[in-house]
Amino acid sequence: DGGITQSPKYLFRKEGQNVTLSCEQNLNHDAMYWYRQDPGQGLRLIYYSQIVNDFQKGDIAEGYSVSREKKESFPLTVTSAQKNPTAFYLCASRPTGTNYGYTFGSGTRLTVV
């Protein structure tokens, strides 16, 4: 079955470390997204990519970086510049076009220790 795989499910980061969250999809979707979810705040867009080798900042891109070298993969790096990284991170994808909903991965919970 097609879907989105996020790994790891749980991740612990020490202060000053960079960590990378993996997101892989086999749905042949052009567009991929990273969202951050905090309690009571809904989802906030970090970065998105609509085509390979191109990506755009979302609403809260500071302290994060991404790459899109392959259509199937859209990894997110949480850098040491992100001062409050503890959150639930969701990767999503969809075909190009506004009337398609997202397919989401199962998420990665990042905790700073």
Next chain:
Amino acid sequence: AQSVTQLGSHVSVSEGALVLLRCNYSSSVPPYLFWYVQYPNQGLQLLLKYTSAATLVKGINGFEAEFKKSETSFHLTKPSAHMSDAAEYFCAVTLNTGGFKTIFGAGTRLFVKA
């Protein structure tokens, strides 16, 4: 500015009772509207979507939503709640403003009492 407002961060119903989760949007262009459900520690799953074909939209798990342009609303309903419906529900609007931006509401957590 475009926005999505979900009225009530928590809603509690008894099993078998009507479920009504409210969503209002603000948009200067015709919106595409979605409802998603999220179970604990999981990603979001698409429940249903409105794309202008019909104002009453039926989704999975017995949910439906009605688009009311005059009220700028897209409320989610289910005639009879089941214990398995307990989850968080998100309303979202996607706008064709040169980037297909999606805005999510803050979510409504549904509790179902036995």
